Amino acid sequence: MVHRRTFLATGLAALATLRSDLALSRGQLQVAERHAAPASESATAALVRKRAQELSLRDFEPPRETLAPSLAGMGYDEYRDLRFRPERAIWRGEELGFELQFFPSAYIYRAPVEIFLVEKGSIRLLNADRALFDFGPQHGKVPLQAPLSFSGFRIHAPLNRPNYYDELLTFQGSSYFRALGRNHSYGLSARALALNTDGPEPEEFPLFRSFWIERPKDQSSITVYGLLDGQSITGAYTFVIVPGAQTAMHVDAHLFPRRDLSKVGFAPLTSMFLKDTHDSDGPMDFRPAIHDSDGFAAWNGRDEHLWRPLVSPSEVQSSCLRDSRPKGFGLIQRDRTFNGYQDLEARYQDRPSAWVxxxxxxxxxxxQLIEIPTQAEYFDNIVAFWRPDAPLRAGQEYSIDYRLTWCDDVPAWNGYRVGKTRVGVGSRPETVRFVVDFHDWRSSKLEQVASVGVSDVPLRPLPEAVISSSAGVIGKPLVQRNPDIGGVRATFEFNPQGRKESELRLSLVAEGEPTSEVWLFRWRQ
Known part of the structure; x- marks a missing residue:
């Protein structure tokens, strides 16, 4: 069985077969000023930017693989036997707040990655010495003279306890990386760039050829620079990583297309969704929900907070939330209760959300959100990114700057947030019943006590539900208090009237003003 993380890290082309008829129009993406380095750009950032620009003027050449057959032929379990020796970590014992460990090239991670250390005014290329790794049961199977290389690295920091360096962030496989906030366990991933994710050409997976890692100036942050290279584009990336309860990554990228590109995704995220209360189809399983993320959230330029529950569809589906000047989007794991998953090993309630x-x-x-059918939790089937209308033109330089936060939930919203969505048979023939819970994150504990009748604290007036559909007919909604979640429940019935698909939209308003996230749902026959 292929492990899901293996699948996403290799960039295998389950996504590459996607097709879409979405048309792109001319947009307003800014072209960066050529040759002029930003005033705040460090010497290392300028070096990587210059290399990316020069590389874009040449044809793409994949990194040369020099692995011994015993390493290239390893399976997943054999590769897991190759472990970095923690005592050989970079900055071990120096109390800098960060340590570096490395992954060897083997198995499917065959492309060598250059890793440079930037410290004390110099840049030093690190060598993949055999003494860095414990080969375990594979010791006698790999010749002593076999050349080794790095396939990636991970950063450790005292994230959860002051006296222990937890794994914080990993870069490995194409341009994939993933990080953790406090008390999180690994779930969804990010990558540098998405190309042709929804066709018609095969999806491309640019890779990081080289990394430069700066010695931390203090214990608050660490800076990593990455040189991106692919068939159609190069790029220079700067990641400033700030660990904490919510680990933040400040990402600055300069992109140099080798050819015109019309299907580009900025800040792409990938995750897994198999089932939940609103989409319980799939293999028989004792767990009520199986996913790394349960919703796609967006905060648009009209100041609307949108929420679309994720699904594992019967066929590939794409959703495009049109916008200008977006304020944020992300894949969110909102249900933080063990009872929501009942999985003692996977502990899906501890998976981080990611917000851009x-x-x-x-x-x-x-x-843009792309959802792909799956029957197993080992494969990532959810992709989200920002897709600009304007194509990227060959020979130009483009810059993007964003903050990526590994967190529990969306920030900066204190109104009603969408909780569970439930779908069932309606009370009349041909109808479908929807039950949507909203958590009132503004409610004080006294109000929640009052909602069950044990206090004289006045209750907040019930909001009204505003619902629309692109096809079919929606019955009158019912809004009730839900004291068990400190919020409200909206219930309505939908008659598709023979239509195969309909876009549903539900929001709560109070005194004519929006007071909730906007719930979006694509109903399909």
């Missing part, structure tokens, strides 16, 4: 906030204008485009 543009720091400059990304112009016109859409926050």
């Amino acid at each position: 906030e543009p720091k400059d204008s990304w112009g016109n485009g859409c926050a």
Whole structure:
């Protein structure tokens, strides 16, 4: 069985077969000023940017693989036997707040990655010495003279306890990386760039050829620079990583297309969704929900907070939330209770959410969500990114700047947040019943006590539900208090009237003003 993380890290082309008829129009993405380095750009950032620009003027050449057959032929379990020796970590014992460990090239991670250390005014290329790794049961199977290389690295920091360096962030496989906030366990991933994710050409997976890692100036942050290279584009990336309860990554990228590109995704995220209360189809399983993320959230330029529950569809489906000047989007794991999953090993309630906030204008485009059918939790089947209307032109330089936060939930919203969505048979023939819970994150504990009748504290007036559909007919909604969650429940019935698909939209308003996230749902026959 292929492990899900293995699948996403290799960039295998389950996504590459996707097709879409979405058309792109001319947008407003800004072209960076050529040759002029930003005033705040470090010497290392300028070096990587210059290399990316020069590389874009040449044809793409994949990294040369020099692995011994015993390493290239390893399976997943054999590769797991190759472990970095923690005592050989970079900055071990120096109390800098960060340590570095490395992954060897083997198995499917065959492309060598250059890793440079930037410290004390110099840049040093690190060598993949056999003494860095414990080969365990594979010791006698790999010749002593076999050349080794790095396939990636991970950063450790005292994230959860002051006296222990937890794994914080990993870069390995194409341009994939993933990080953790406090008390999280690994779930969804991010990558540098998405190309042709929804066709018609095969999806491309640019890779990080080289990394430069700066010695931390203090214990608050660490900076990593990455040189991106692919068939159609190169790029220079700067990641400033700030660990904490919510681990933040400030990402600055300069992109140099080798050819015109019309299907580009900025700040792509990938995750897994198999089942939940609103989409319980799939293999028989004792767990009520199986996913790394349960919703796609967006905060648009009209100041609407949108929420679309994820699904594992019967066929590939794409959703495009049109916008100008987006304020944020992300894949969210909102249910944080063990009872929601009942999985003692996977502990899905501990998986991080990821939230993207543009720091400059990304112009016109859409926050795009792609959902892919799956019957197993080992494969990532959810992709989200920002897709600009304007194509990237060969020979130009483009800059994007954003903040990526590994967190529990969306920030900066204190109204009603969508909780569980439930779907069932309606009370009349041909109808479908929807039950949507909203958590009132503004409610004080006294109000929640009052909602069950044990206090004289006045209750907040019930909001009204505003519902629409692109096809079919919606019955009158019912809004009730839900004291068990400190919020409200909206219930309505939908008659598709023979239509195969309909876009549903539900929000709560109080005194004519929006007071909730906007719930979006694509109903399909």
